[in-house]
Amino acid sequence: MSVPNRSRRPTIKDVAAEAGVSPAAVSKAFNGTGRISEQTRLRIQEAATGLGWSPNAAASALRRSRSHTIALVVRRPSDVLGTDPHFSELINGLESELAPRGYGLLLHLVADGDEEGRLYERLAAEGRVDGAVLTESRIDDPRPVQLRRLGLPFVLLGGPDGVMLSHQETGVTEAVEHLLALGHRRIGYVSGPPELVHSRFRQGVFTDVLDRSGLAPVAVIPTDFGAEAAIAATERLLALSPRPTAIVYANDSMAMCGIGAAQRAGLSVPGELSVIGYDDLPLGRWLHPRLTTVDQRVTVVGAAAARVLLAEVGEERVPAPELAESPRLVVRESTGPASP
Amino acid sequence: MSVPNRSRRPTIKDVAAEAGVSPAAVSKAFNGTGRISEQTRLRIQEAATGLGWSPNAAASALRRSRSHTIALVVRRPSDVLGTDPHFSELINGLESELAPRGYGLLLHLVADGDEEGRLYERLAAEGRVDGAVLTESRIDDPRPVQLRRLGLPFVLLGGPDGVMLSHQETGVTEAVEHLLALGHRRIGYVSGPPELVHSRFRQGVFTDVLDRSGLAPVAVIPTDFGAEAAIAATERLLALSPRPTAIVYANDSMAMCGIGAAQRAGLSVPGELSVIGYDDLPLGRWLHPRLTTVDQRVTVVGAAAARVLLAEVGEERVPAPELAESPRLVVRESTGPASP
Numbered sequence: 001m002s003v004p005n006r007s008r009r010p011t012i013k014d015v016a017a018e019a020g021v022s023p024a025a026v027s028k029a030f031n032g033t034g035r036i037s038e039q040t041r042l043r044i045q046e047a048a049t050g051l052g053w054s055p056n057a058a059a060s061a062l063r064r065s066r067s068h069t070i071a072l073v074v075r076r077p078s079d080v081l082g083t084d085p086h087f088s089e090l091i092n093g094l095e096s097e098l099a100p101r102g103y104g105l106l107l108h109l110v111a112d113g114d115e116e117g118r119l120y121e122r123l124a125a126e127g128r129v130d131g132a133v134l135t136e137s138r139i140d141d142p143r144p145v146q147l148r149r150l151g152l153p154f155v156l157l158g159g160p161d162g163v164m165l166s167h168q169e170t171g172v173t174e175a176v177e178h179l180l181a182l183g184h185r186r187i188g189y190v191s192g193p194p195e196l197v198h199s200r201f202r203q204g205v206f207t208d209v210l211d212r213s214g215l216a217p218v219a220v221i222p223t224d225f226g227a228e229a230a231i232a233a234t235e236r237l238l239a240l241s242p243r244p245t246a247i248v249y250a251n252d253s254m255a256m257c258g259i260g261a262a263q264r265a266g267l268s269v270p271g272e273l274s275v276i277g278y279d280d281l282p283l284g285r286w287l288h289p290r291l292t293t294v295d296q297r298v299t300v301v302g303a304a305a306a307r308v309l310l311a312e313v314g315e316e317r318v319p320a321p322e323l324a325e326s327p328r329l330v331v332r333e334s335t336g337p338a339s340p
Numbered sequence: 341m342s343v344p345n346r347s348r349r350p351t352i353k354d355v356a357a358e359a360g361v362s363p364a365a366v367s368k369a370f371n372g373t374g375r376i377s378e379q380t381r382l383r384i385q386e387a388a389t390g391l392g393w394s395p396n397a398a399a400s401a402l403r404r405s406r407s408h409t410i411a412l413v414v415r416r417p418s419d420v421l422g423t424d425p426h427f428s429e430l431i432n433g434l435e436s437e438l439a440p441r442g443y444g445l446l447l448h449l450v451a452d453g454d455e456e457g458r459l460y461e462r463l464a465a466e467g468r469v470d471g472a473v474l475t476e477s478r479i480d481d482p483r484p485v486q487l488r489r490l491g492l493p494f495v496l497l498g499g500p501d502g503v504m505l506s507h508q509e510t511g512v513t514e515a516v517e518h519l520l521a522l523g524h525r526r527i528g529y530v531s532g533p534p535e536l537v538h539s540r541f542r543q544g545v546f547t548d549v550l551d552r553s554g555l556a557p558v559a560v561i562p563t564d565f566g567a568e569a570a571i572a573a574t575e576r577l578l579a580l581s582p583r584p585t586a587i588v589y590a591n592d593s594m595a596m597c598g599i600g601a602a603q604r605a606g607l608s609v610p611g612e613l614s615v616i617g618y619d620d621l622p623l624g625r626w627l628h629p630r631l632t633t634v635d636q637r638v639t640v641v642g643a644a645a646a647r648v649l650l651a652e653v654g655e656e657r658v659p660a661p662e663l664a665e666s667p668r669l670v671v672r673e674s675t676g677p678a679s680p
Contacts, residue, residue, distance in 0.1 A: 069446065069468070088428050095449040102462075106409065108444040109435040122442075128409070227626050256623060263628035283596060286567050287627070288603035 010051040010148070018047035053151070070098060070309055071123055071132040073108045073116050086251060086279055086298060087135075090157075093302020094133065101315060103130075103306075117146060124150035130313040133157065133305055137197040153312035155305040158198040171294035171327030172202050175248055175276045176209040178292075178329055183338035184246040184274060188218045188237040190258065192225050192250040199250065202278075206248060218244040223254065230254035234261040238273075245274065245338040252277035252284050252293055259289075259334060270336035280330055289333035296327040350391040350491070358387035393491065410438060410649055411463055411472040413448045413456050426591060426619055426638060427475075430497075433642020434473065441655060443470075443646075457486060464490040470653040473497065473645055477537045493652035495645040498538040511634035511667030512542050515588055515616045516549040518632075518669055523678035524586040524614060528558045528577040530598065532565050532590040539590065542618075546588060558584040563594065570594035574601040578613075585614065585678040592617035592624050592633055599629075599674060610676035620670055629673035636667040 016023040021044060028036045029044040072094065074087060094105055106129055110116045120143070123129050131153035134143050147154045179187055189206050192199035203220060210217060219237060223229035230249065234257070237244050249255035255277030262273045269275055269289055277284060277293035284291030356363040361384060368376045369384040412434065414427060434445055446469055450456045460483070463469050471493035474483050487494045519527055529546050532539035543560060550557060559577060563569035570589065574597070577584050589595035595617030602613045609615055609629055617624060617633035624631030 067468070071444075091447065095447070099449045099451075102459075104411075104446045104448045104468075106444045106446050107431065107435070109439045111439075119442075128407070128444075227622060231626065253623065257626040260626045260628040260630075282567060283593065283623070286571065286597040286600045288600040290600075 010053040010151070012053070014051055015044065015048045015053045018051060019044045053149075067128055067130050068101075068103045069106050069129045070094070070103060070306070071106045071108065071120075071129040072135070073110055073119060073132070075110050075113070075116055075136065086253070086281070089279070089281065089298040090135070090302045093299035093304075094306045096299065097303050097306035097310065101310065103310070113142070117142070120146060120150060120152065124152050131155075131309040133309065138195050139197060139200075141197075153309060155308050157301065157305060158196065168198070168201060168296075168327055169205050171278070171296060171329060172205040172248075173209050174329035175278075175294055176206060178331060178335065179246045179248075179274060179276070179338075180213055180215075182246075182274065182335060185215060185338070186218045186242060186244040186246070187215075188240075188244040188247045189220045190230060190233045190237075190247060190249045190254055191220055191222045194222050202250065223250070225251060225254065227253065227257045230257040231261045234258040235265075238262065238265055238267070245272075246276070246335070247273065248276045248278075250278055252279040252281040252291060255291060255293065255334075256284065256287065259287075259291075270334050272339045274335040274338070276329075276335060285332070292332045292335040293330055294327050295330050350393040350488070352393070354391055355384065355388045355393045358391060359384045407468055407470050408441075408443045409446050409469045410434070410443060410646070411446045411448065411460075411469040412475070413450055413459060413472070415450050415452070415456055415476065426593070426621070429619070429621065429638040430475070430642045433639035433644075434646045436639065437643050437646035437650065441650065443650070453482070457482070460486060460490060460492065464492050471495075471649040473649065478535050479537065479540075481537075493649060495648050497641065497645060498536065508538070508541060508636075508667055509545050511618070511636060511669060512545040512588075513549050514669035515618075515634055516546060518671060518675065519586045519588075519614060519616070519678075520553055522586075522614065522675060525555060525678070526558045526582060526584040526586070527555075528580075528584040528587045529560045530570060530573045530577075530587060530589045530594055531560055531562045534562050542590065563590070565591060565594065567593065567597045570597040571601045574598040575605075578602065578605055578607070583613075585612075586616070586675070587613065588616045588618075590618055592619040592621040592631060595631060595633065595674075596624065596627065599627075599631075610674055612679045614675040614678070616669075616675060625672070632672045632675040633670055634667050635670050 012023045012026050016026050019026065019040075021040060025036060025040065026044050026048070029041045072091070091105060091107075098105060106123075108119055110119060120132065123132075129152070132147060134141075134147070134154050134156045135158060137156055137158040141156075144154070144156060176187070187210065189203060191203050194200060199222070207217060207220070218240060221233040221236060223233055230253070233254075234247065237247055238261075247258055249258055255275050259269050259275050262269055262275070267273050275292070277291050278296060279298060280293045280295035284293055352363045352366050356366050359366070359380075361380060365376060365380065366384050366388070369381045412431070431445065431447075438445060446463075448459055450459060460472065463472075469492070472487060474481075474487070474494050474496045475498060477496055477498040481496075484494070484496060516527070527550065529543060531543045534540060539562070547557060547560070558580060561573040561576060563573055570593070573594075574587065577587055578601075587598055589598055595615050599609050599615050602609055602615070607613050615632070617631050618636060619638060620633045620635035624633055
């Protein structure tokens with residue numbers, strides 16, 4: 001997950017300025033009232049389309065001004081919430097800022113991108129939400145363009161914002177350097193879905209850090225973030241000869257499944273296999289061995305996203321979110337010196 | 341968690357019948373239009389109050405008819421979602437029925453009952469939701485009366501419905517009998533908050549089943565369902581002399597924390613301590629040892645609750661929910677013969 005990306009909602013004034021006319025002329029062009037030349041009408045329409053402005057969006061923004069609701073649309077399979085507490089943590093972070101202001105979070109699960117797109121159209125048209133949190137930024141993600149067109153404020157998490165993503169490097173970098181310092185040379189990586197921006201990014205960092213030490217990953221195995229995939233990936237890695245002495249997982253849920261799979265195969269963690277997760281979910285602190293993981297501050301990011309959105313929708317002026325905190329490695333008990 | 345409790349939304353016809361007048365007279369009494377005697381007006385008001393009907397509620401029910409949103413208000417501390425995936429499972433169950441019909445789930449976290457009560461007033465007045473899922477039924481729970489007054493359909497989970505709760509007995513009964521059959525005689529219980537209906541109920545069943553075998557619990561320790569409390573309770577139980585040979589936990593998250601605490605104290609699970617959870621969360625299947633637990637079918641109950649609500653709010657006729665399934669013990673690897 002990356003940090004929020006501020007949206008910019010176009011206004012009728014922006015369209016007027018772009019088309020070189022008055023706001024009243026824009027209004028006329030769209031309402032069909034008053035006299036206006038066809039040429040001017042076309043120029044105004046082009047400007048509006050270019051900026052992603054529409055009179056409906058403006059009207060629904062007005063209606064929306066009192067919904068006190070933020071949308072969170074989750075596109076993974078519906079069983080993922082139970083398996084991966086990551087989303088619960090994100091919701092906790094969002095709610096920590098929304099609840100004190102009386103805002104609710106409208107949760108929708110959708111099967112695919114088409115359904116997600118239709119849902120935003122409906123939510124905007126019906127004025128049901130003041131803004132949206134977009135998670136799991138994808139390669140060529142169509143949502144930011146759509147939400148700007150709908151006039152719906154949003155924050156994008158796990159996004160392609162270069163400045164913010166550069167902070168993310170620290171977590172994976174620290175994880176790999178921690179393993180290298182413990183003498184590990186054969187390290188595997190269990191990744192998330194390759195279509196997610198953060199999956200590709202972290203996998204790239206993982207490979208780069210090894211490369212700087214003249215090493216290559218034993219293997220990089222993509223997954224759907226699910227438990228079955230994590231266990232299958234672990235078993236594949238443990239079947240390699242020579243066996244990796246450490247595995248880095250793209251989230252904590254998969255790392256916990258991986259520890260279980262290794263222990264079931266008779267391996268001691270960290271005696272014969274070191275394991276690192278990503279997220280710092282609460283449960284990882286209580287299991288035995290306690291999980292070494294990257295704290296990506298999901299709740300902090302969620303709270304920051306909520307504050308950005310609350311400022312966008314005109315709630316009381318809120319302090320600028322602290323987005324400077326970068327993910328950091330938390331060393332616990334699941335990592336140790338490399339076995340020979 | 342128990343199963344849904346069907347609500348009944350009063351109509352203007354009910355009020356008219358109760359007061360012995362026409363619906364038009366009820367309308368006049370509340371709108372102040374037309375002529376109506378003070379005596380009749382008072383009788384109509386009494387009937388309306390008794391039935392929990394109000395013209396505002398009826399109006400907002402009309403407005404509400406297109407919100408396509410169900411409220412889920414969570415009253416536990418806001419960090420509980422991350423620690424306890426139980427709510428994620430419930431949300432999955434609800435969404436499995438809501439999502440295909442285009443319904444969203446409006447999630448609100450509240451600090452206490454007063455805040456929860458004010459929230460329902462606002463949601464009803466603004467017509468923001470079509471119905472509500474009430475979780476964690478409490479002793480003398482004020483919410484059913486309030487929501488009936490507001491004309492807001494609801495289902496109550498973990499409720500005091502005797503018929504449905506009797507099904508719940510099977511899970512705890514099977515758990516204790518499983519331990520007794522394995523030779524355990526010194527069994528501790530780590531319970532949930534005593535103000536919750538299901539906490540008291542399950543703890544009562546636990547004690548009753550032991551009692552039938554002429555045994556008493558080694559100790560029953562209440563918690564707030566949190567990880568710290570679960571670990572503290574486990575350490576207290578393990579410090580007893582003689583030590584219990586088995587511990588039953590009121591949820592899986594606490595059981596997993598308990599296994600970690602026991603292993604950290606140098607005890608093997610199940611060699612020296614048997615552990616049983618409650619919920620059957622996905623992660624329990626993958627850890628080592630795999631968790632023996634009671635499958636209370638959280639997602640099934642969530643789906644059933646959603647279907648009841650969808651029928652109440654006038655969505656397409658949905659099949660009657662299958663509420664007959666009772667919780668059942670799932671024996672995995674965390675239970676074994678009692679150590680001497």
